[in-house]
Amino acid sequence: MAKDTNRTDQAALIKIIGSRLKEAREMNGLSQLAASSRLGYANSSKLAKVEGATDTNSVPIMLLLRAAKIYDVSIDWLFGLTSDWEVTQSACDERNFSQWLFEAWEKQRTRDMSLLLKMYKKFLLIQNELNVLAKATAEIESAMAGFRLIHPEFDEMRSSRLVGAIERGSCAAATAKLKIERFKLECRLAVKTEGNPQLEMLIRGG
Numbered sequence: 001m002a003k004d005t006n007r008t009d010q011a012a013l014i015k016i017i018g019s020r021l022k023e024a025r026e027m028n029g030l031s032q033l034a035a036s037s038r039l040g041y042a043n044s045s046k047l048a049k050v051e052g053a054t055d056t057n058s059v060p061i062m063l064l065l066r067a068a069k070i071y072d073v074s075i076d077w078l079f080g081l082t083s084d085w086e087v088t089q090s091a092c093d094e095r096n097f098s099q100w101l102f103e104a105w106e107k108q109r110t111r112d113m114s115l116l117l118k119m120y121k122k123f124l125l126i127q128n129e130l131n132v133l134a135k136a137t138a139e140i141e142s143a144m145a146g147f148r149l150i151h152p153e154f155d156e157m158r159s160s161r162l163v164g165a166i167e168r169g170s171c172a173a174a175t176a177k178l179k180i181e182r183f184k185l186e187c188r189l190a191v192k193t194e195g196n197p198q199l200e201m202l203i204r205g206g
Contacts, residue, residue, distance in 0.1 A: 047063075
């Protein structure tokens with residue numbers, strides 16, 4: 001029962017936050033697309049979900065910090081703790097803390113982006129080498145198939161183990177390449193559903 005109550009309370013809070021975010025955006029004369037861009041999203045889908053309270057699991061803390069700054073409203077108002085959206089003295093103190101937290105978060109985000117970019121470059125190197133390997137193993141397998149066709153007695157020799165090794169190598173390269181493609185697809189889906197700009201780097205160039 002307590003668990004159900006917590007879920008109900010959480011859903012109610014997220015609905016309030018969504019409503020306040022929409023109200024604040026409209027007070028600033030911003031469309032969802034324009035506001036999403038200022039809030040750091042590649043498209044408006046994530047903001048639309050939050051404003052519509054269609055995702056009752058959570059609301060990104062970064063979104064609230066940015067919204068409070070961009071819309072010039074207090075965190076308390078966004079949470080529905082006060083009906084006064086204007087920034088009072090206590091709200092100013094809160095805003096100063098929020099600003100500090102926002103800047104700290106941005107610095108961490110910059111570091112994360114730098115690290116992600118390095119990882120992405122390594123990912124591209126691995127992908128390129130894997131493509132070369134897959135092409136080479138395919139050529140070897142094709143050449144071996146032609147050789148075996150001309151020399152059928154080859155399969156009865158001890159060197160037939162070589163055939164198995166080539167086939168396993170080719171299969172491993174193809175499997176690794178498939179996993180890379182699936183990973184890139186997952187990144188594309190994450191960008192599409194979450195509007196995460198960090199993940200966009202992982203789908204560039206292919």
